[in-house]
Amino acid sequence: MSEHETTGLRERLIEAGVDLVAEEGAQALSLREIARRAGVSHGAPRRYFPTHLELLSAIARRGFADLQARATAAVGSPEAAVGAGAHPRALLATLAGVYLDFALTRRGMYELMFRHDLLESNRLGLRETSLPMFATLVDLVARARPGADAPVVAGALWANLHGIAQLWGWGSLRLTTGADDFAPLLRAALDAHLGPEDPHAPVSSGDPGSRRSPEGPDAHLGPEDPGGRLGKEGA
């Protein structure tokens, strides 16, 4: 109650939740703890979020927006990027790297985003928040594999990324594959769904250095970072 409370309580609650899930994980997001962090009593959130799930959904929406911002910062608009000479395969590798990097660095937020028992995924446009990123995924897949059923391939690829993120996140894939990095799994998934290597790529076919794009995707979003105001890193 002492600091700069120029912003409304609703926003403060969401930001407290974003901070809390980043620090303590998804299971620490109790209604009362969020209220404590925001400096209000446990009954206060009810004025803005009638139920616990709605508050968690608002927090998760920030995560979706954050991920979306990172994606567009990395690959930009697909038409513009492809028109500028970028290859869809490389853009997809970058996008997949951004996705896995998000899932494995912001683990609590990613876990919350896919805990559908904690979210009201059906209402409130929460599901629609992840649709634009999937649309760009479909677009890039359609360009990378012109003959295929793009939505199905994109869905299978998304499922593969999600599965790698989760199974790698808690160590199952590290145990079974013996690898100490998720890069080979990502490579395998991309090669599987998009073809082994870009066959008629005029530049990257003879350039082995371009293969490290799935390993170091953050090089694309370091300087600009237009999604900084979403998470806690912008406050």
Next chain:
Amino acid sequence: MSEHETTGLRERLIEAGVDLVAEEGAQALSLREIARRAGVSHGAPRRYFPTHLELLSAIARRGFADLQARATAAVGSPEAAVGAGAHPRALLATLAGVYLDFALTRRGMYELMFRHDLLESNRLGLRETSLPMFATLVDLVARARPGADAPVVAGALWANLHGIAQLWGWGSLRLTTGADDFAPLLRAALDAHLGPEDPHAPVSSGDPGSRRSPEGPDAHLGPEDPGGRLGKEGA
């Protein structure tokens, strides 16, 4: 306290949990509700399971054993099956179908099995319970794609199945792909990781009827059902 309580309380608690998760879902698995179902007081489970997570882990272990039993019932030992003339690609399709069928019919149990925050995944050999099935997966992948890095490809394929199971389970993939069945996604994943179609398959290449194996995997485990004593379907 009235019925046939010849079995010990430990077993009764696990079976009550298996029933409960099948009927009400994973979030209904409270310690006190399981005790209520077993007809004992809320403090009784503590004698056998020092903490809630250990009881949940025991229940999840039943799920892993159940899935494993269905898998071996469907494809049997890989060496024997392949030796008997079966093709690894078809066996993998059957195995994947069994996996997805399990995940989508026993949804509560599958959710519990991969809620690592509810399980003590690191101890107690719970993680080892899923290793033999992954070993057969690696074996079949090694036979289906001799040149590839089998553990990595098998890991990526497993992640793909897991992702499809989860994303399809709560409707995301149905929304994005527009399909009303997960079969095209499963086809896409198998084609991606194992090659588009078995190139030198002498039988199934011209037989479109063999393609329905991912859609109807239970035909393999109807009669024998060696895993019947695991879940509630055997009691």
Next chain:
DNA sequence: TCCGTGCGTAGACAGTGTCTACGCACGGAT
């Protein structure tokens, strides 16, 4: 017969989400 030990009961405690009643301060109308 007595004792000890295994096993389940019962109550307490802190914590949770939800609901309800209560205040308090601010702004417009009289």
Next chain:
DNA sequence: ATCCGTGCGTAGACACTGTCTACGCACGGA
């Protein structure tokens, strides 16, 4: 200038949860 109403946060209650601890009861061996 006074009064009222309404928005907003407080505080307490309720049922429920997981964990801990003390108790009792029945059964088997000495």
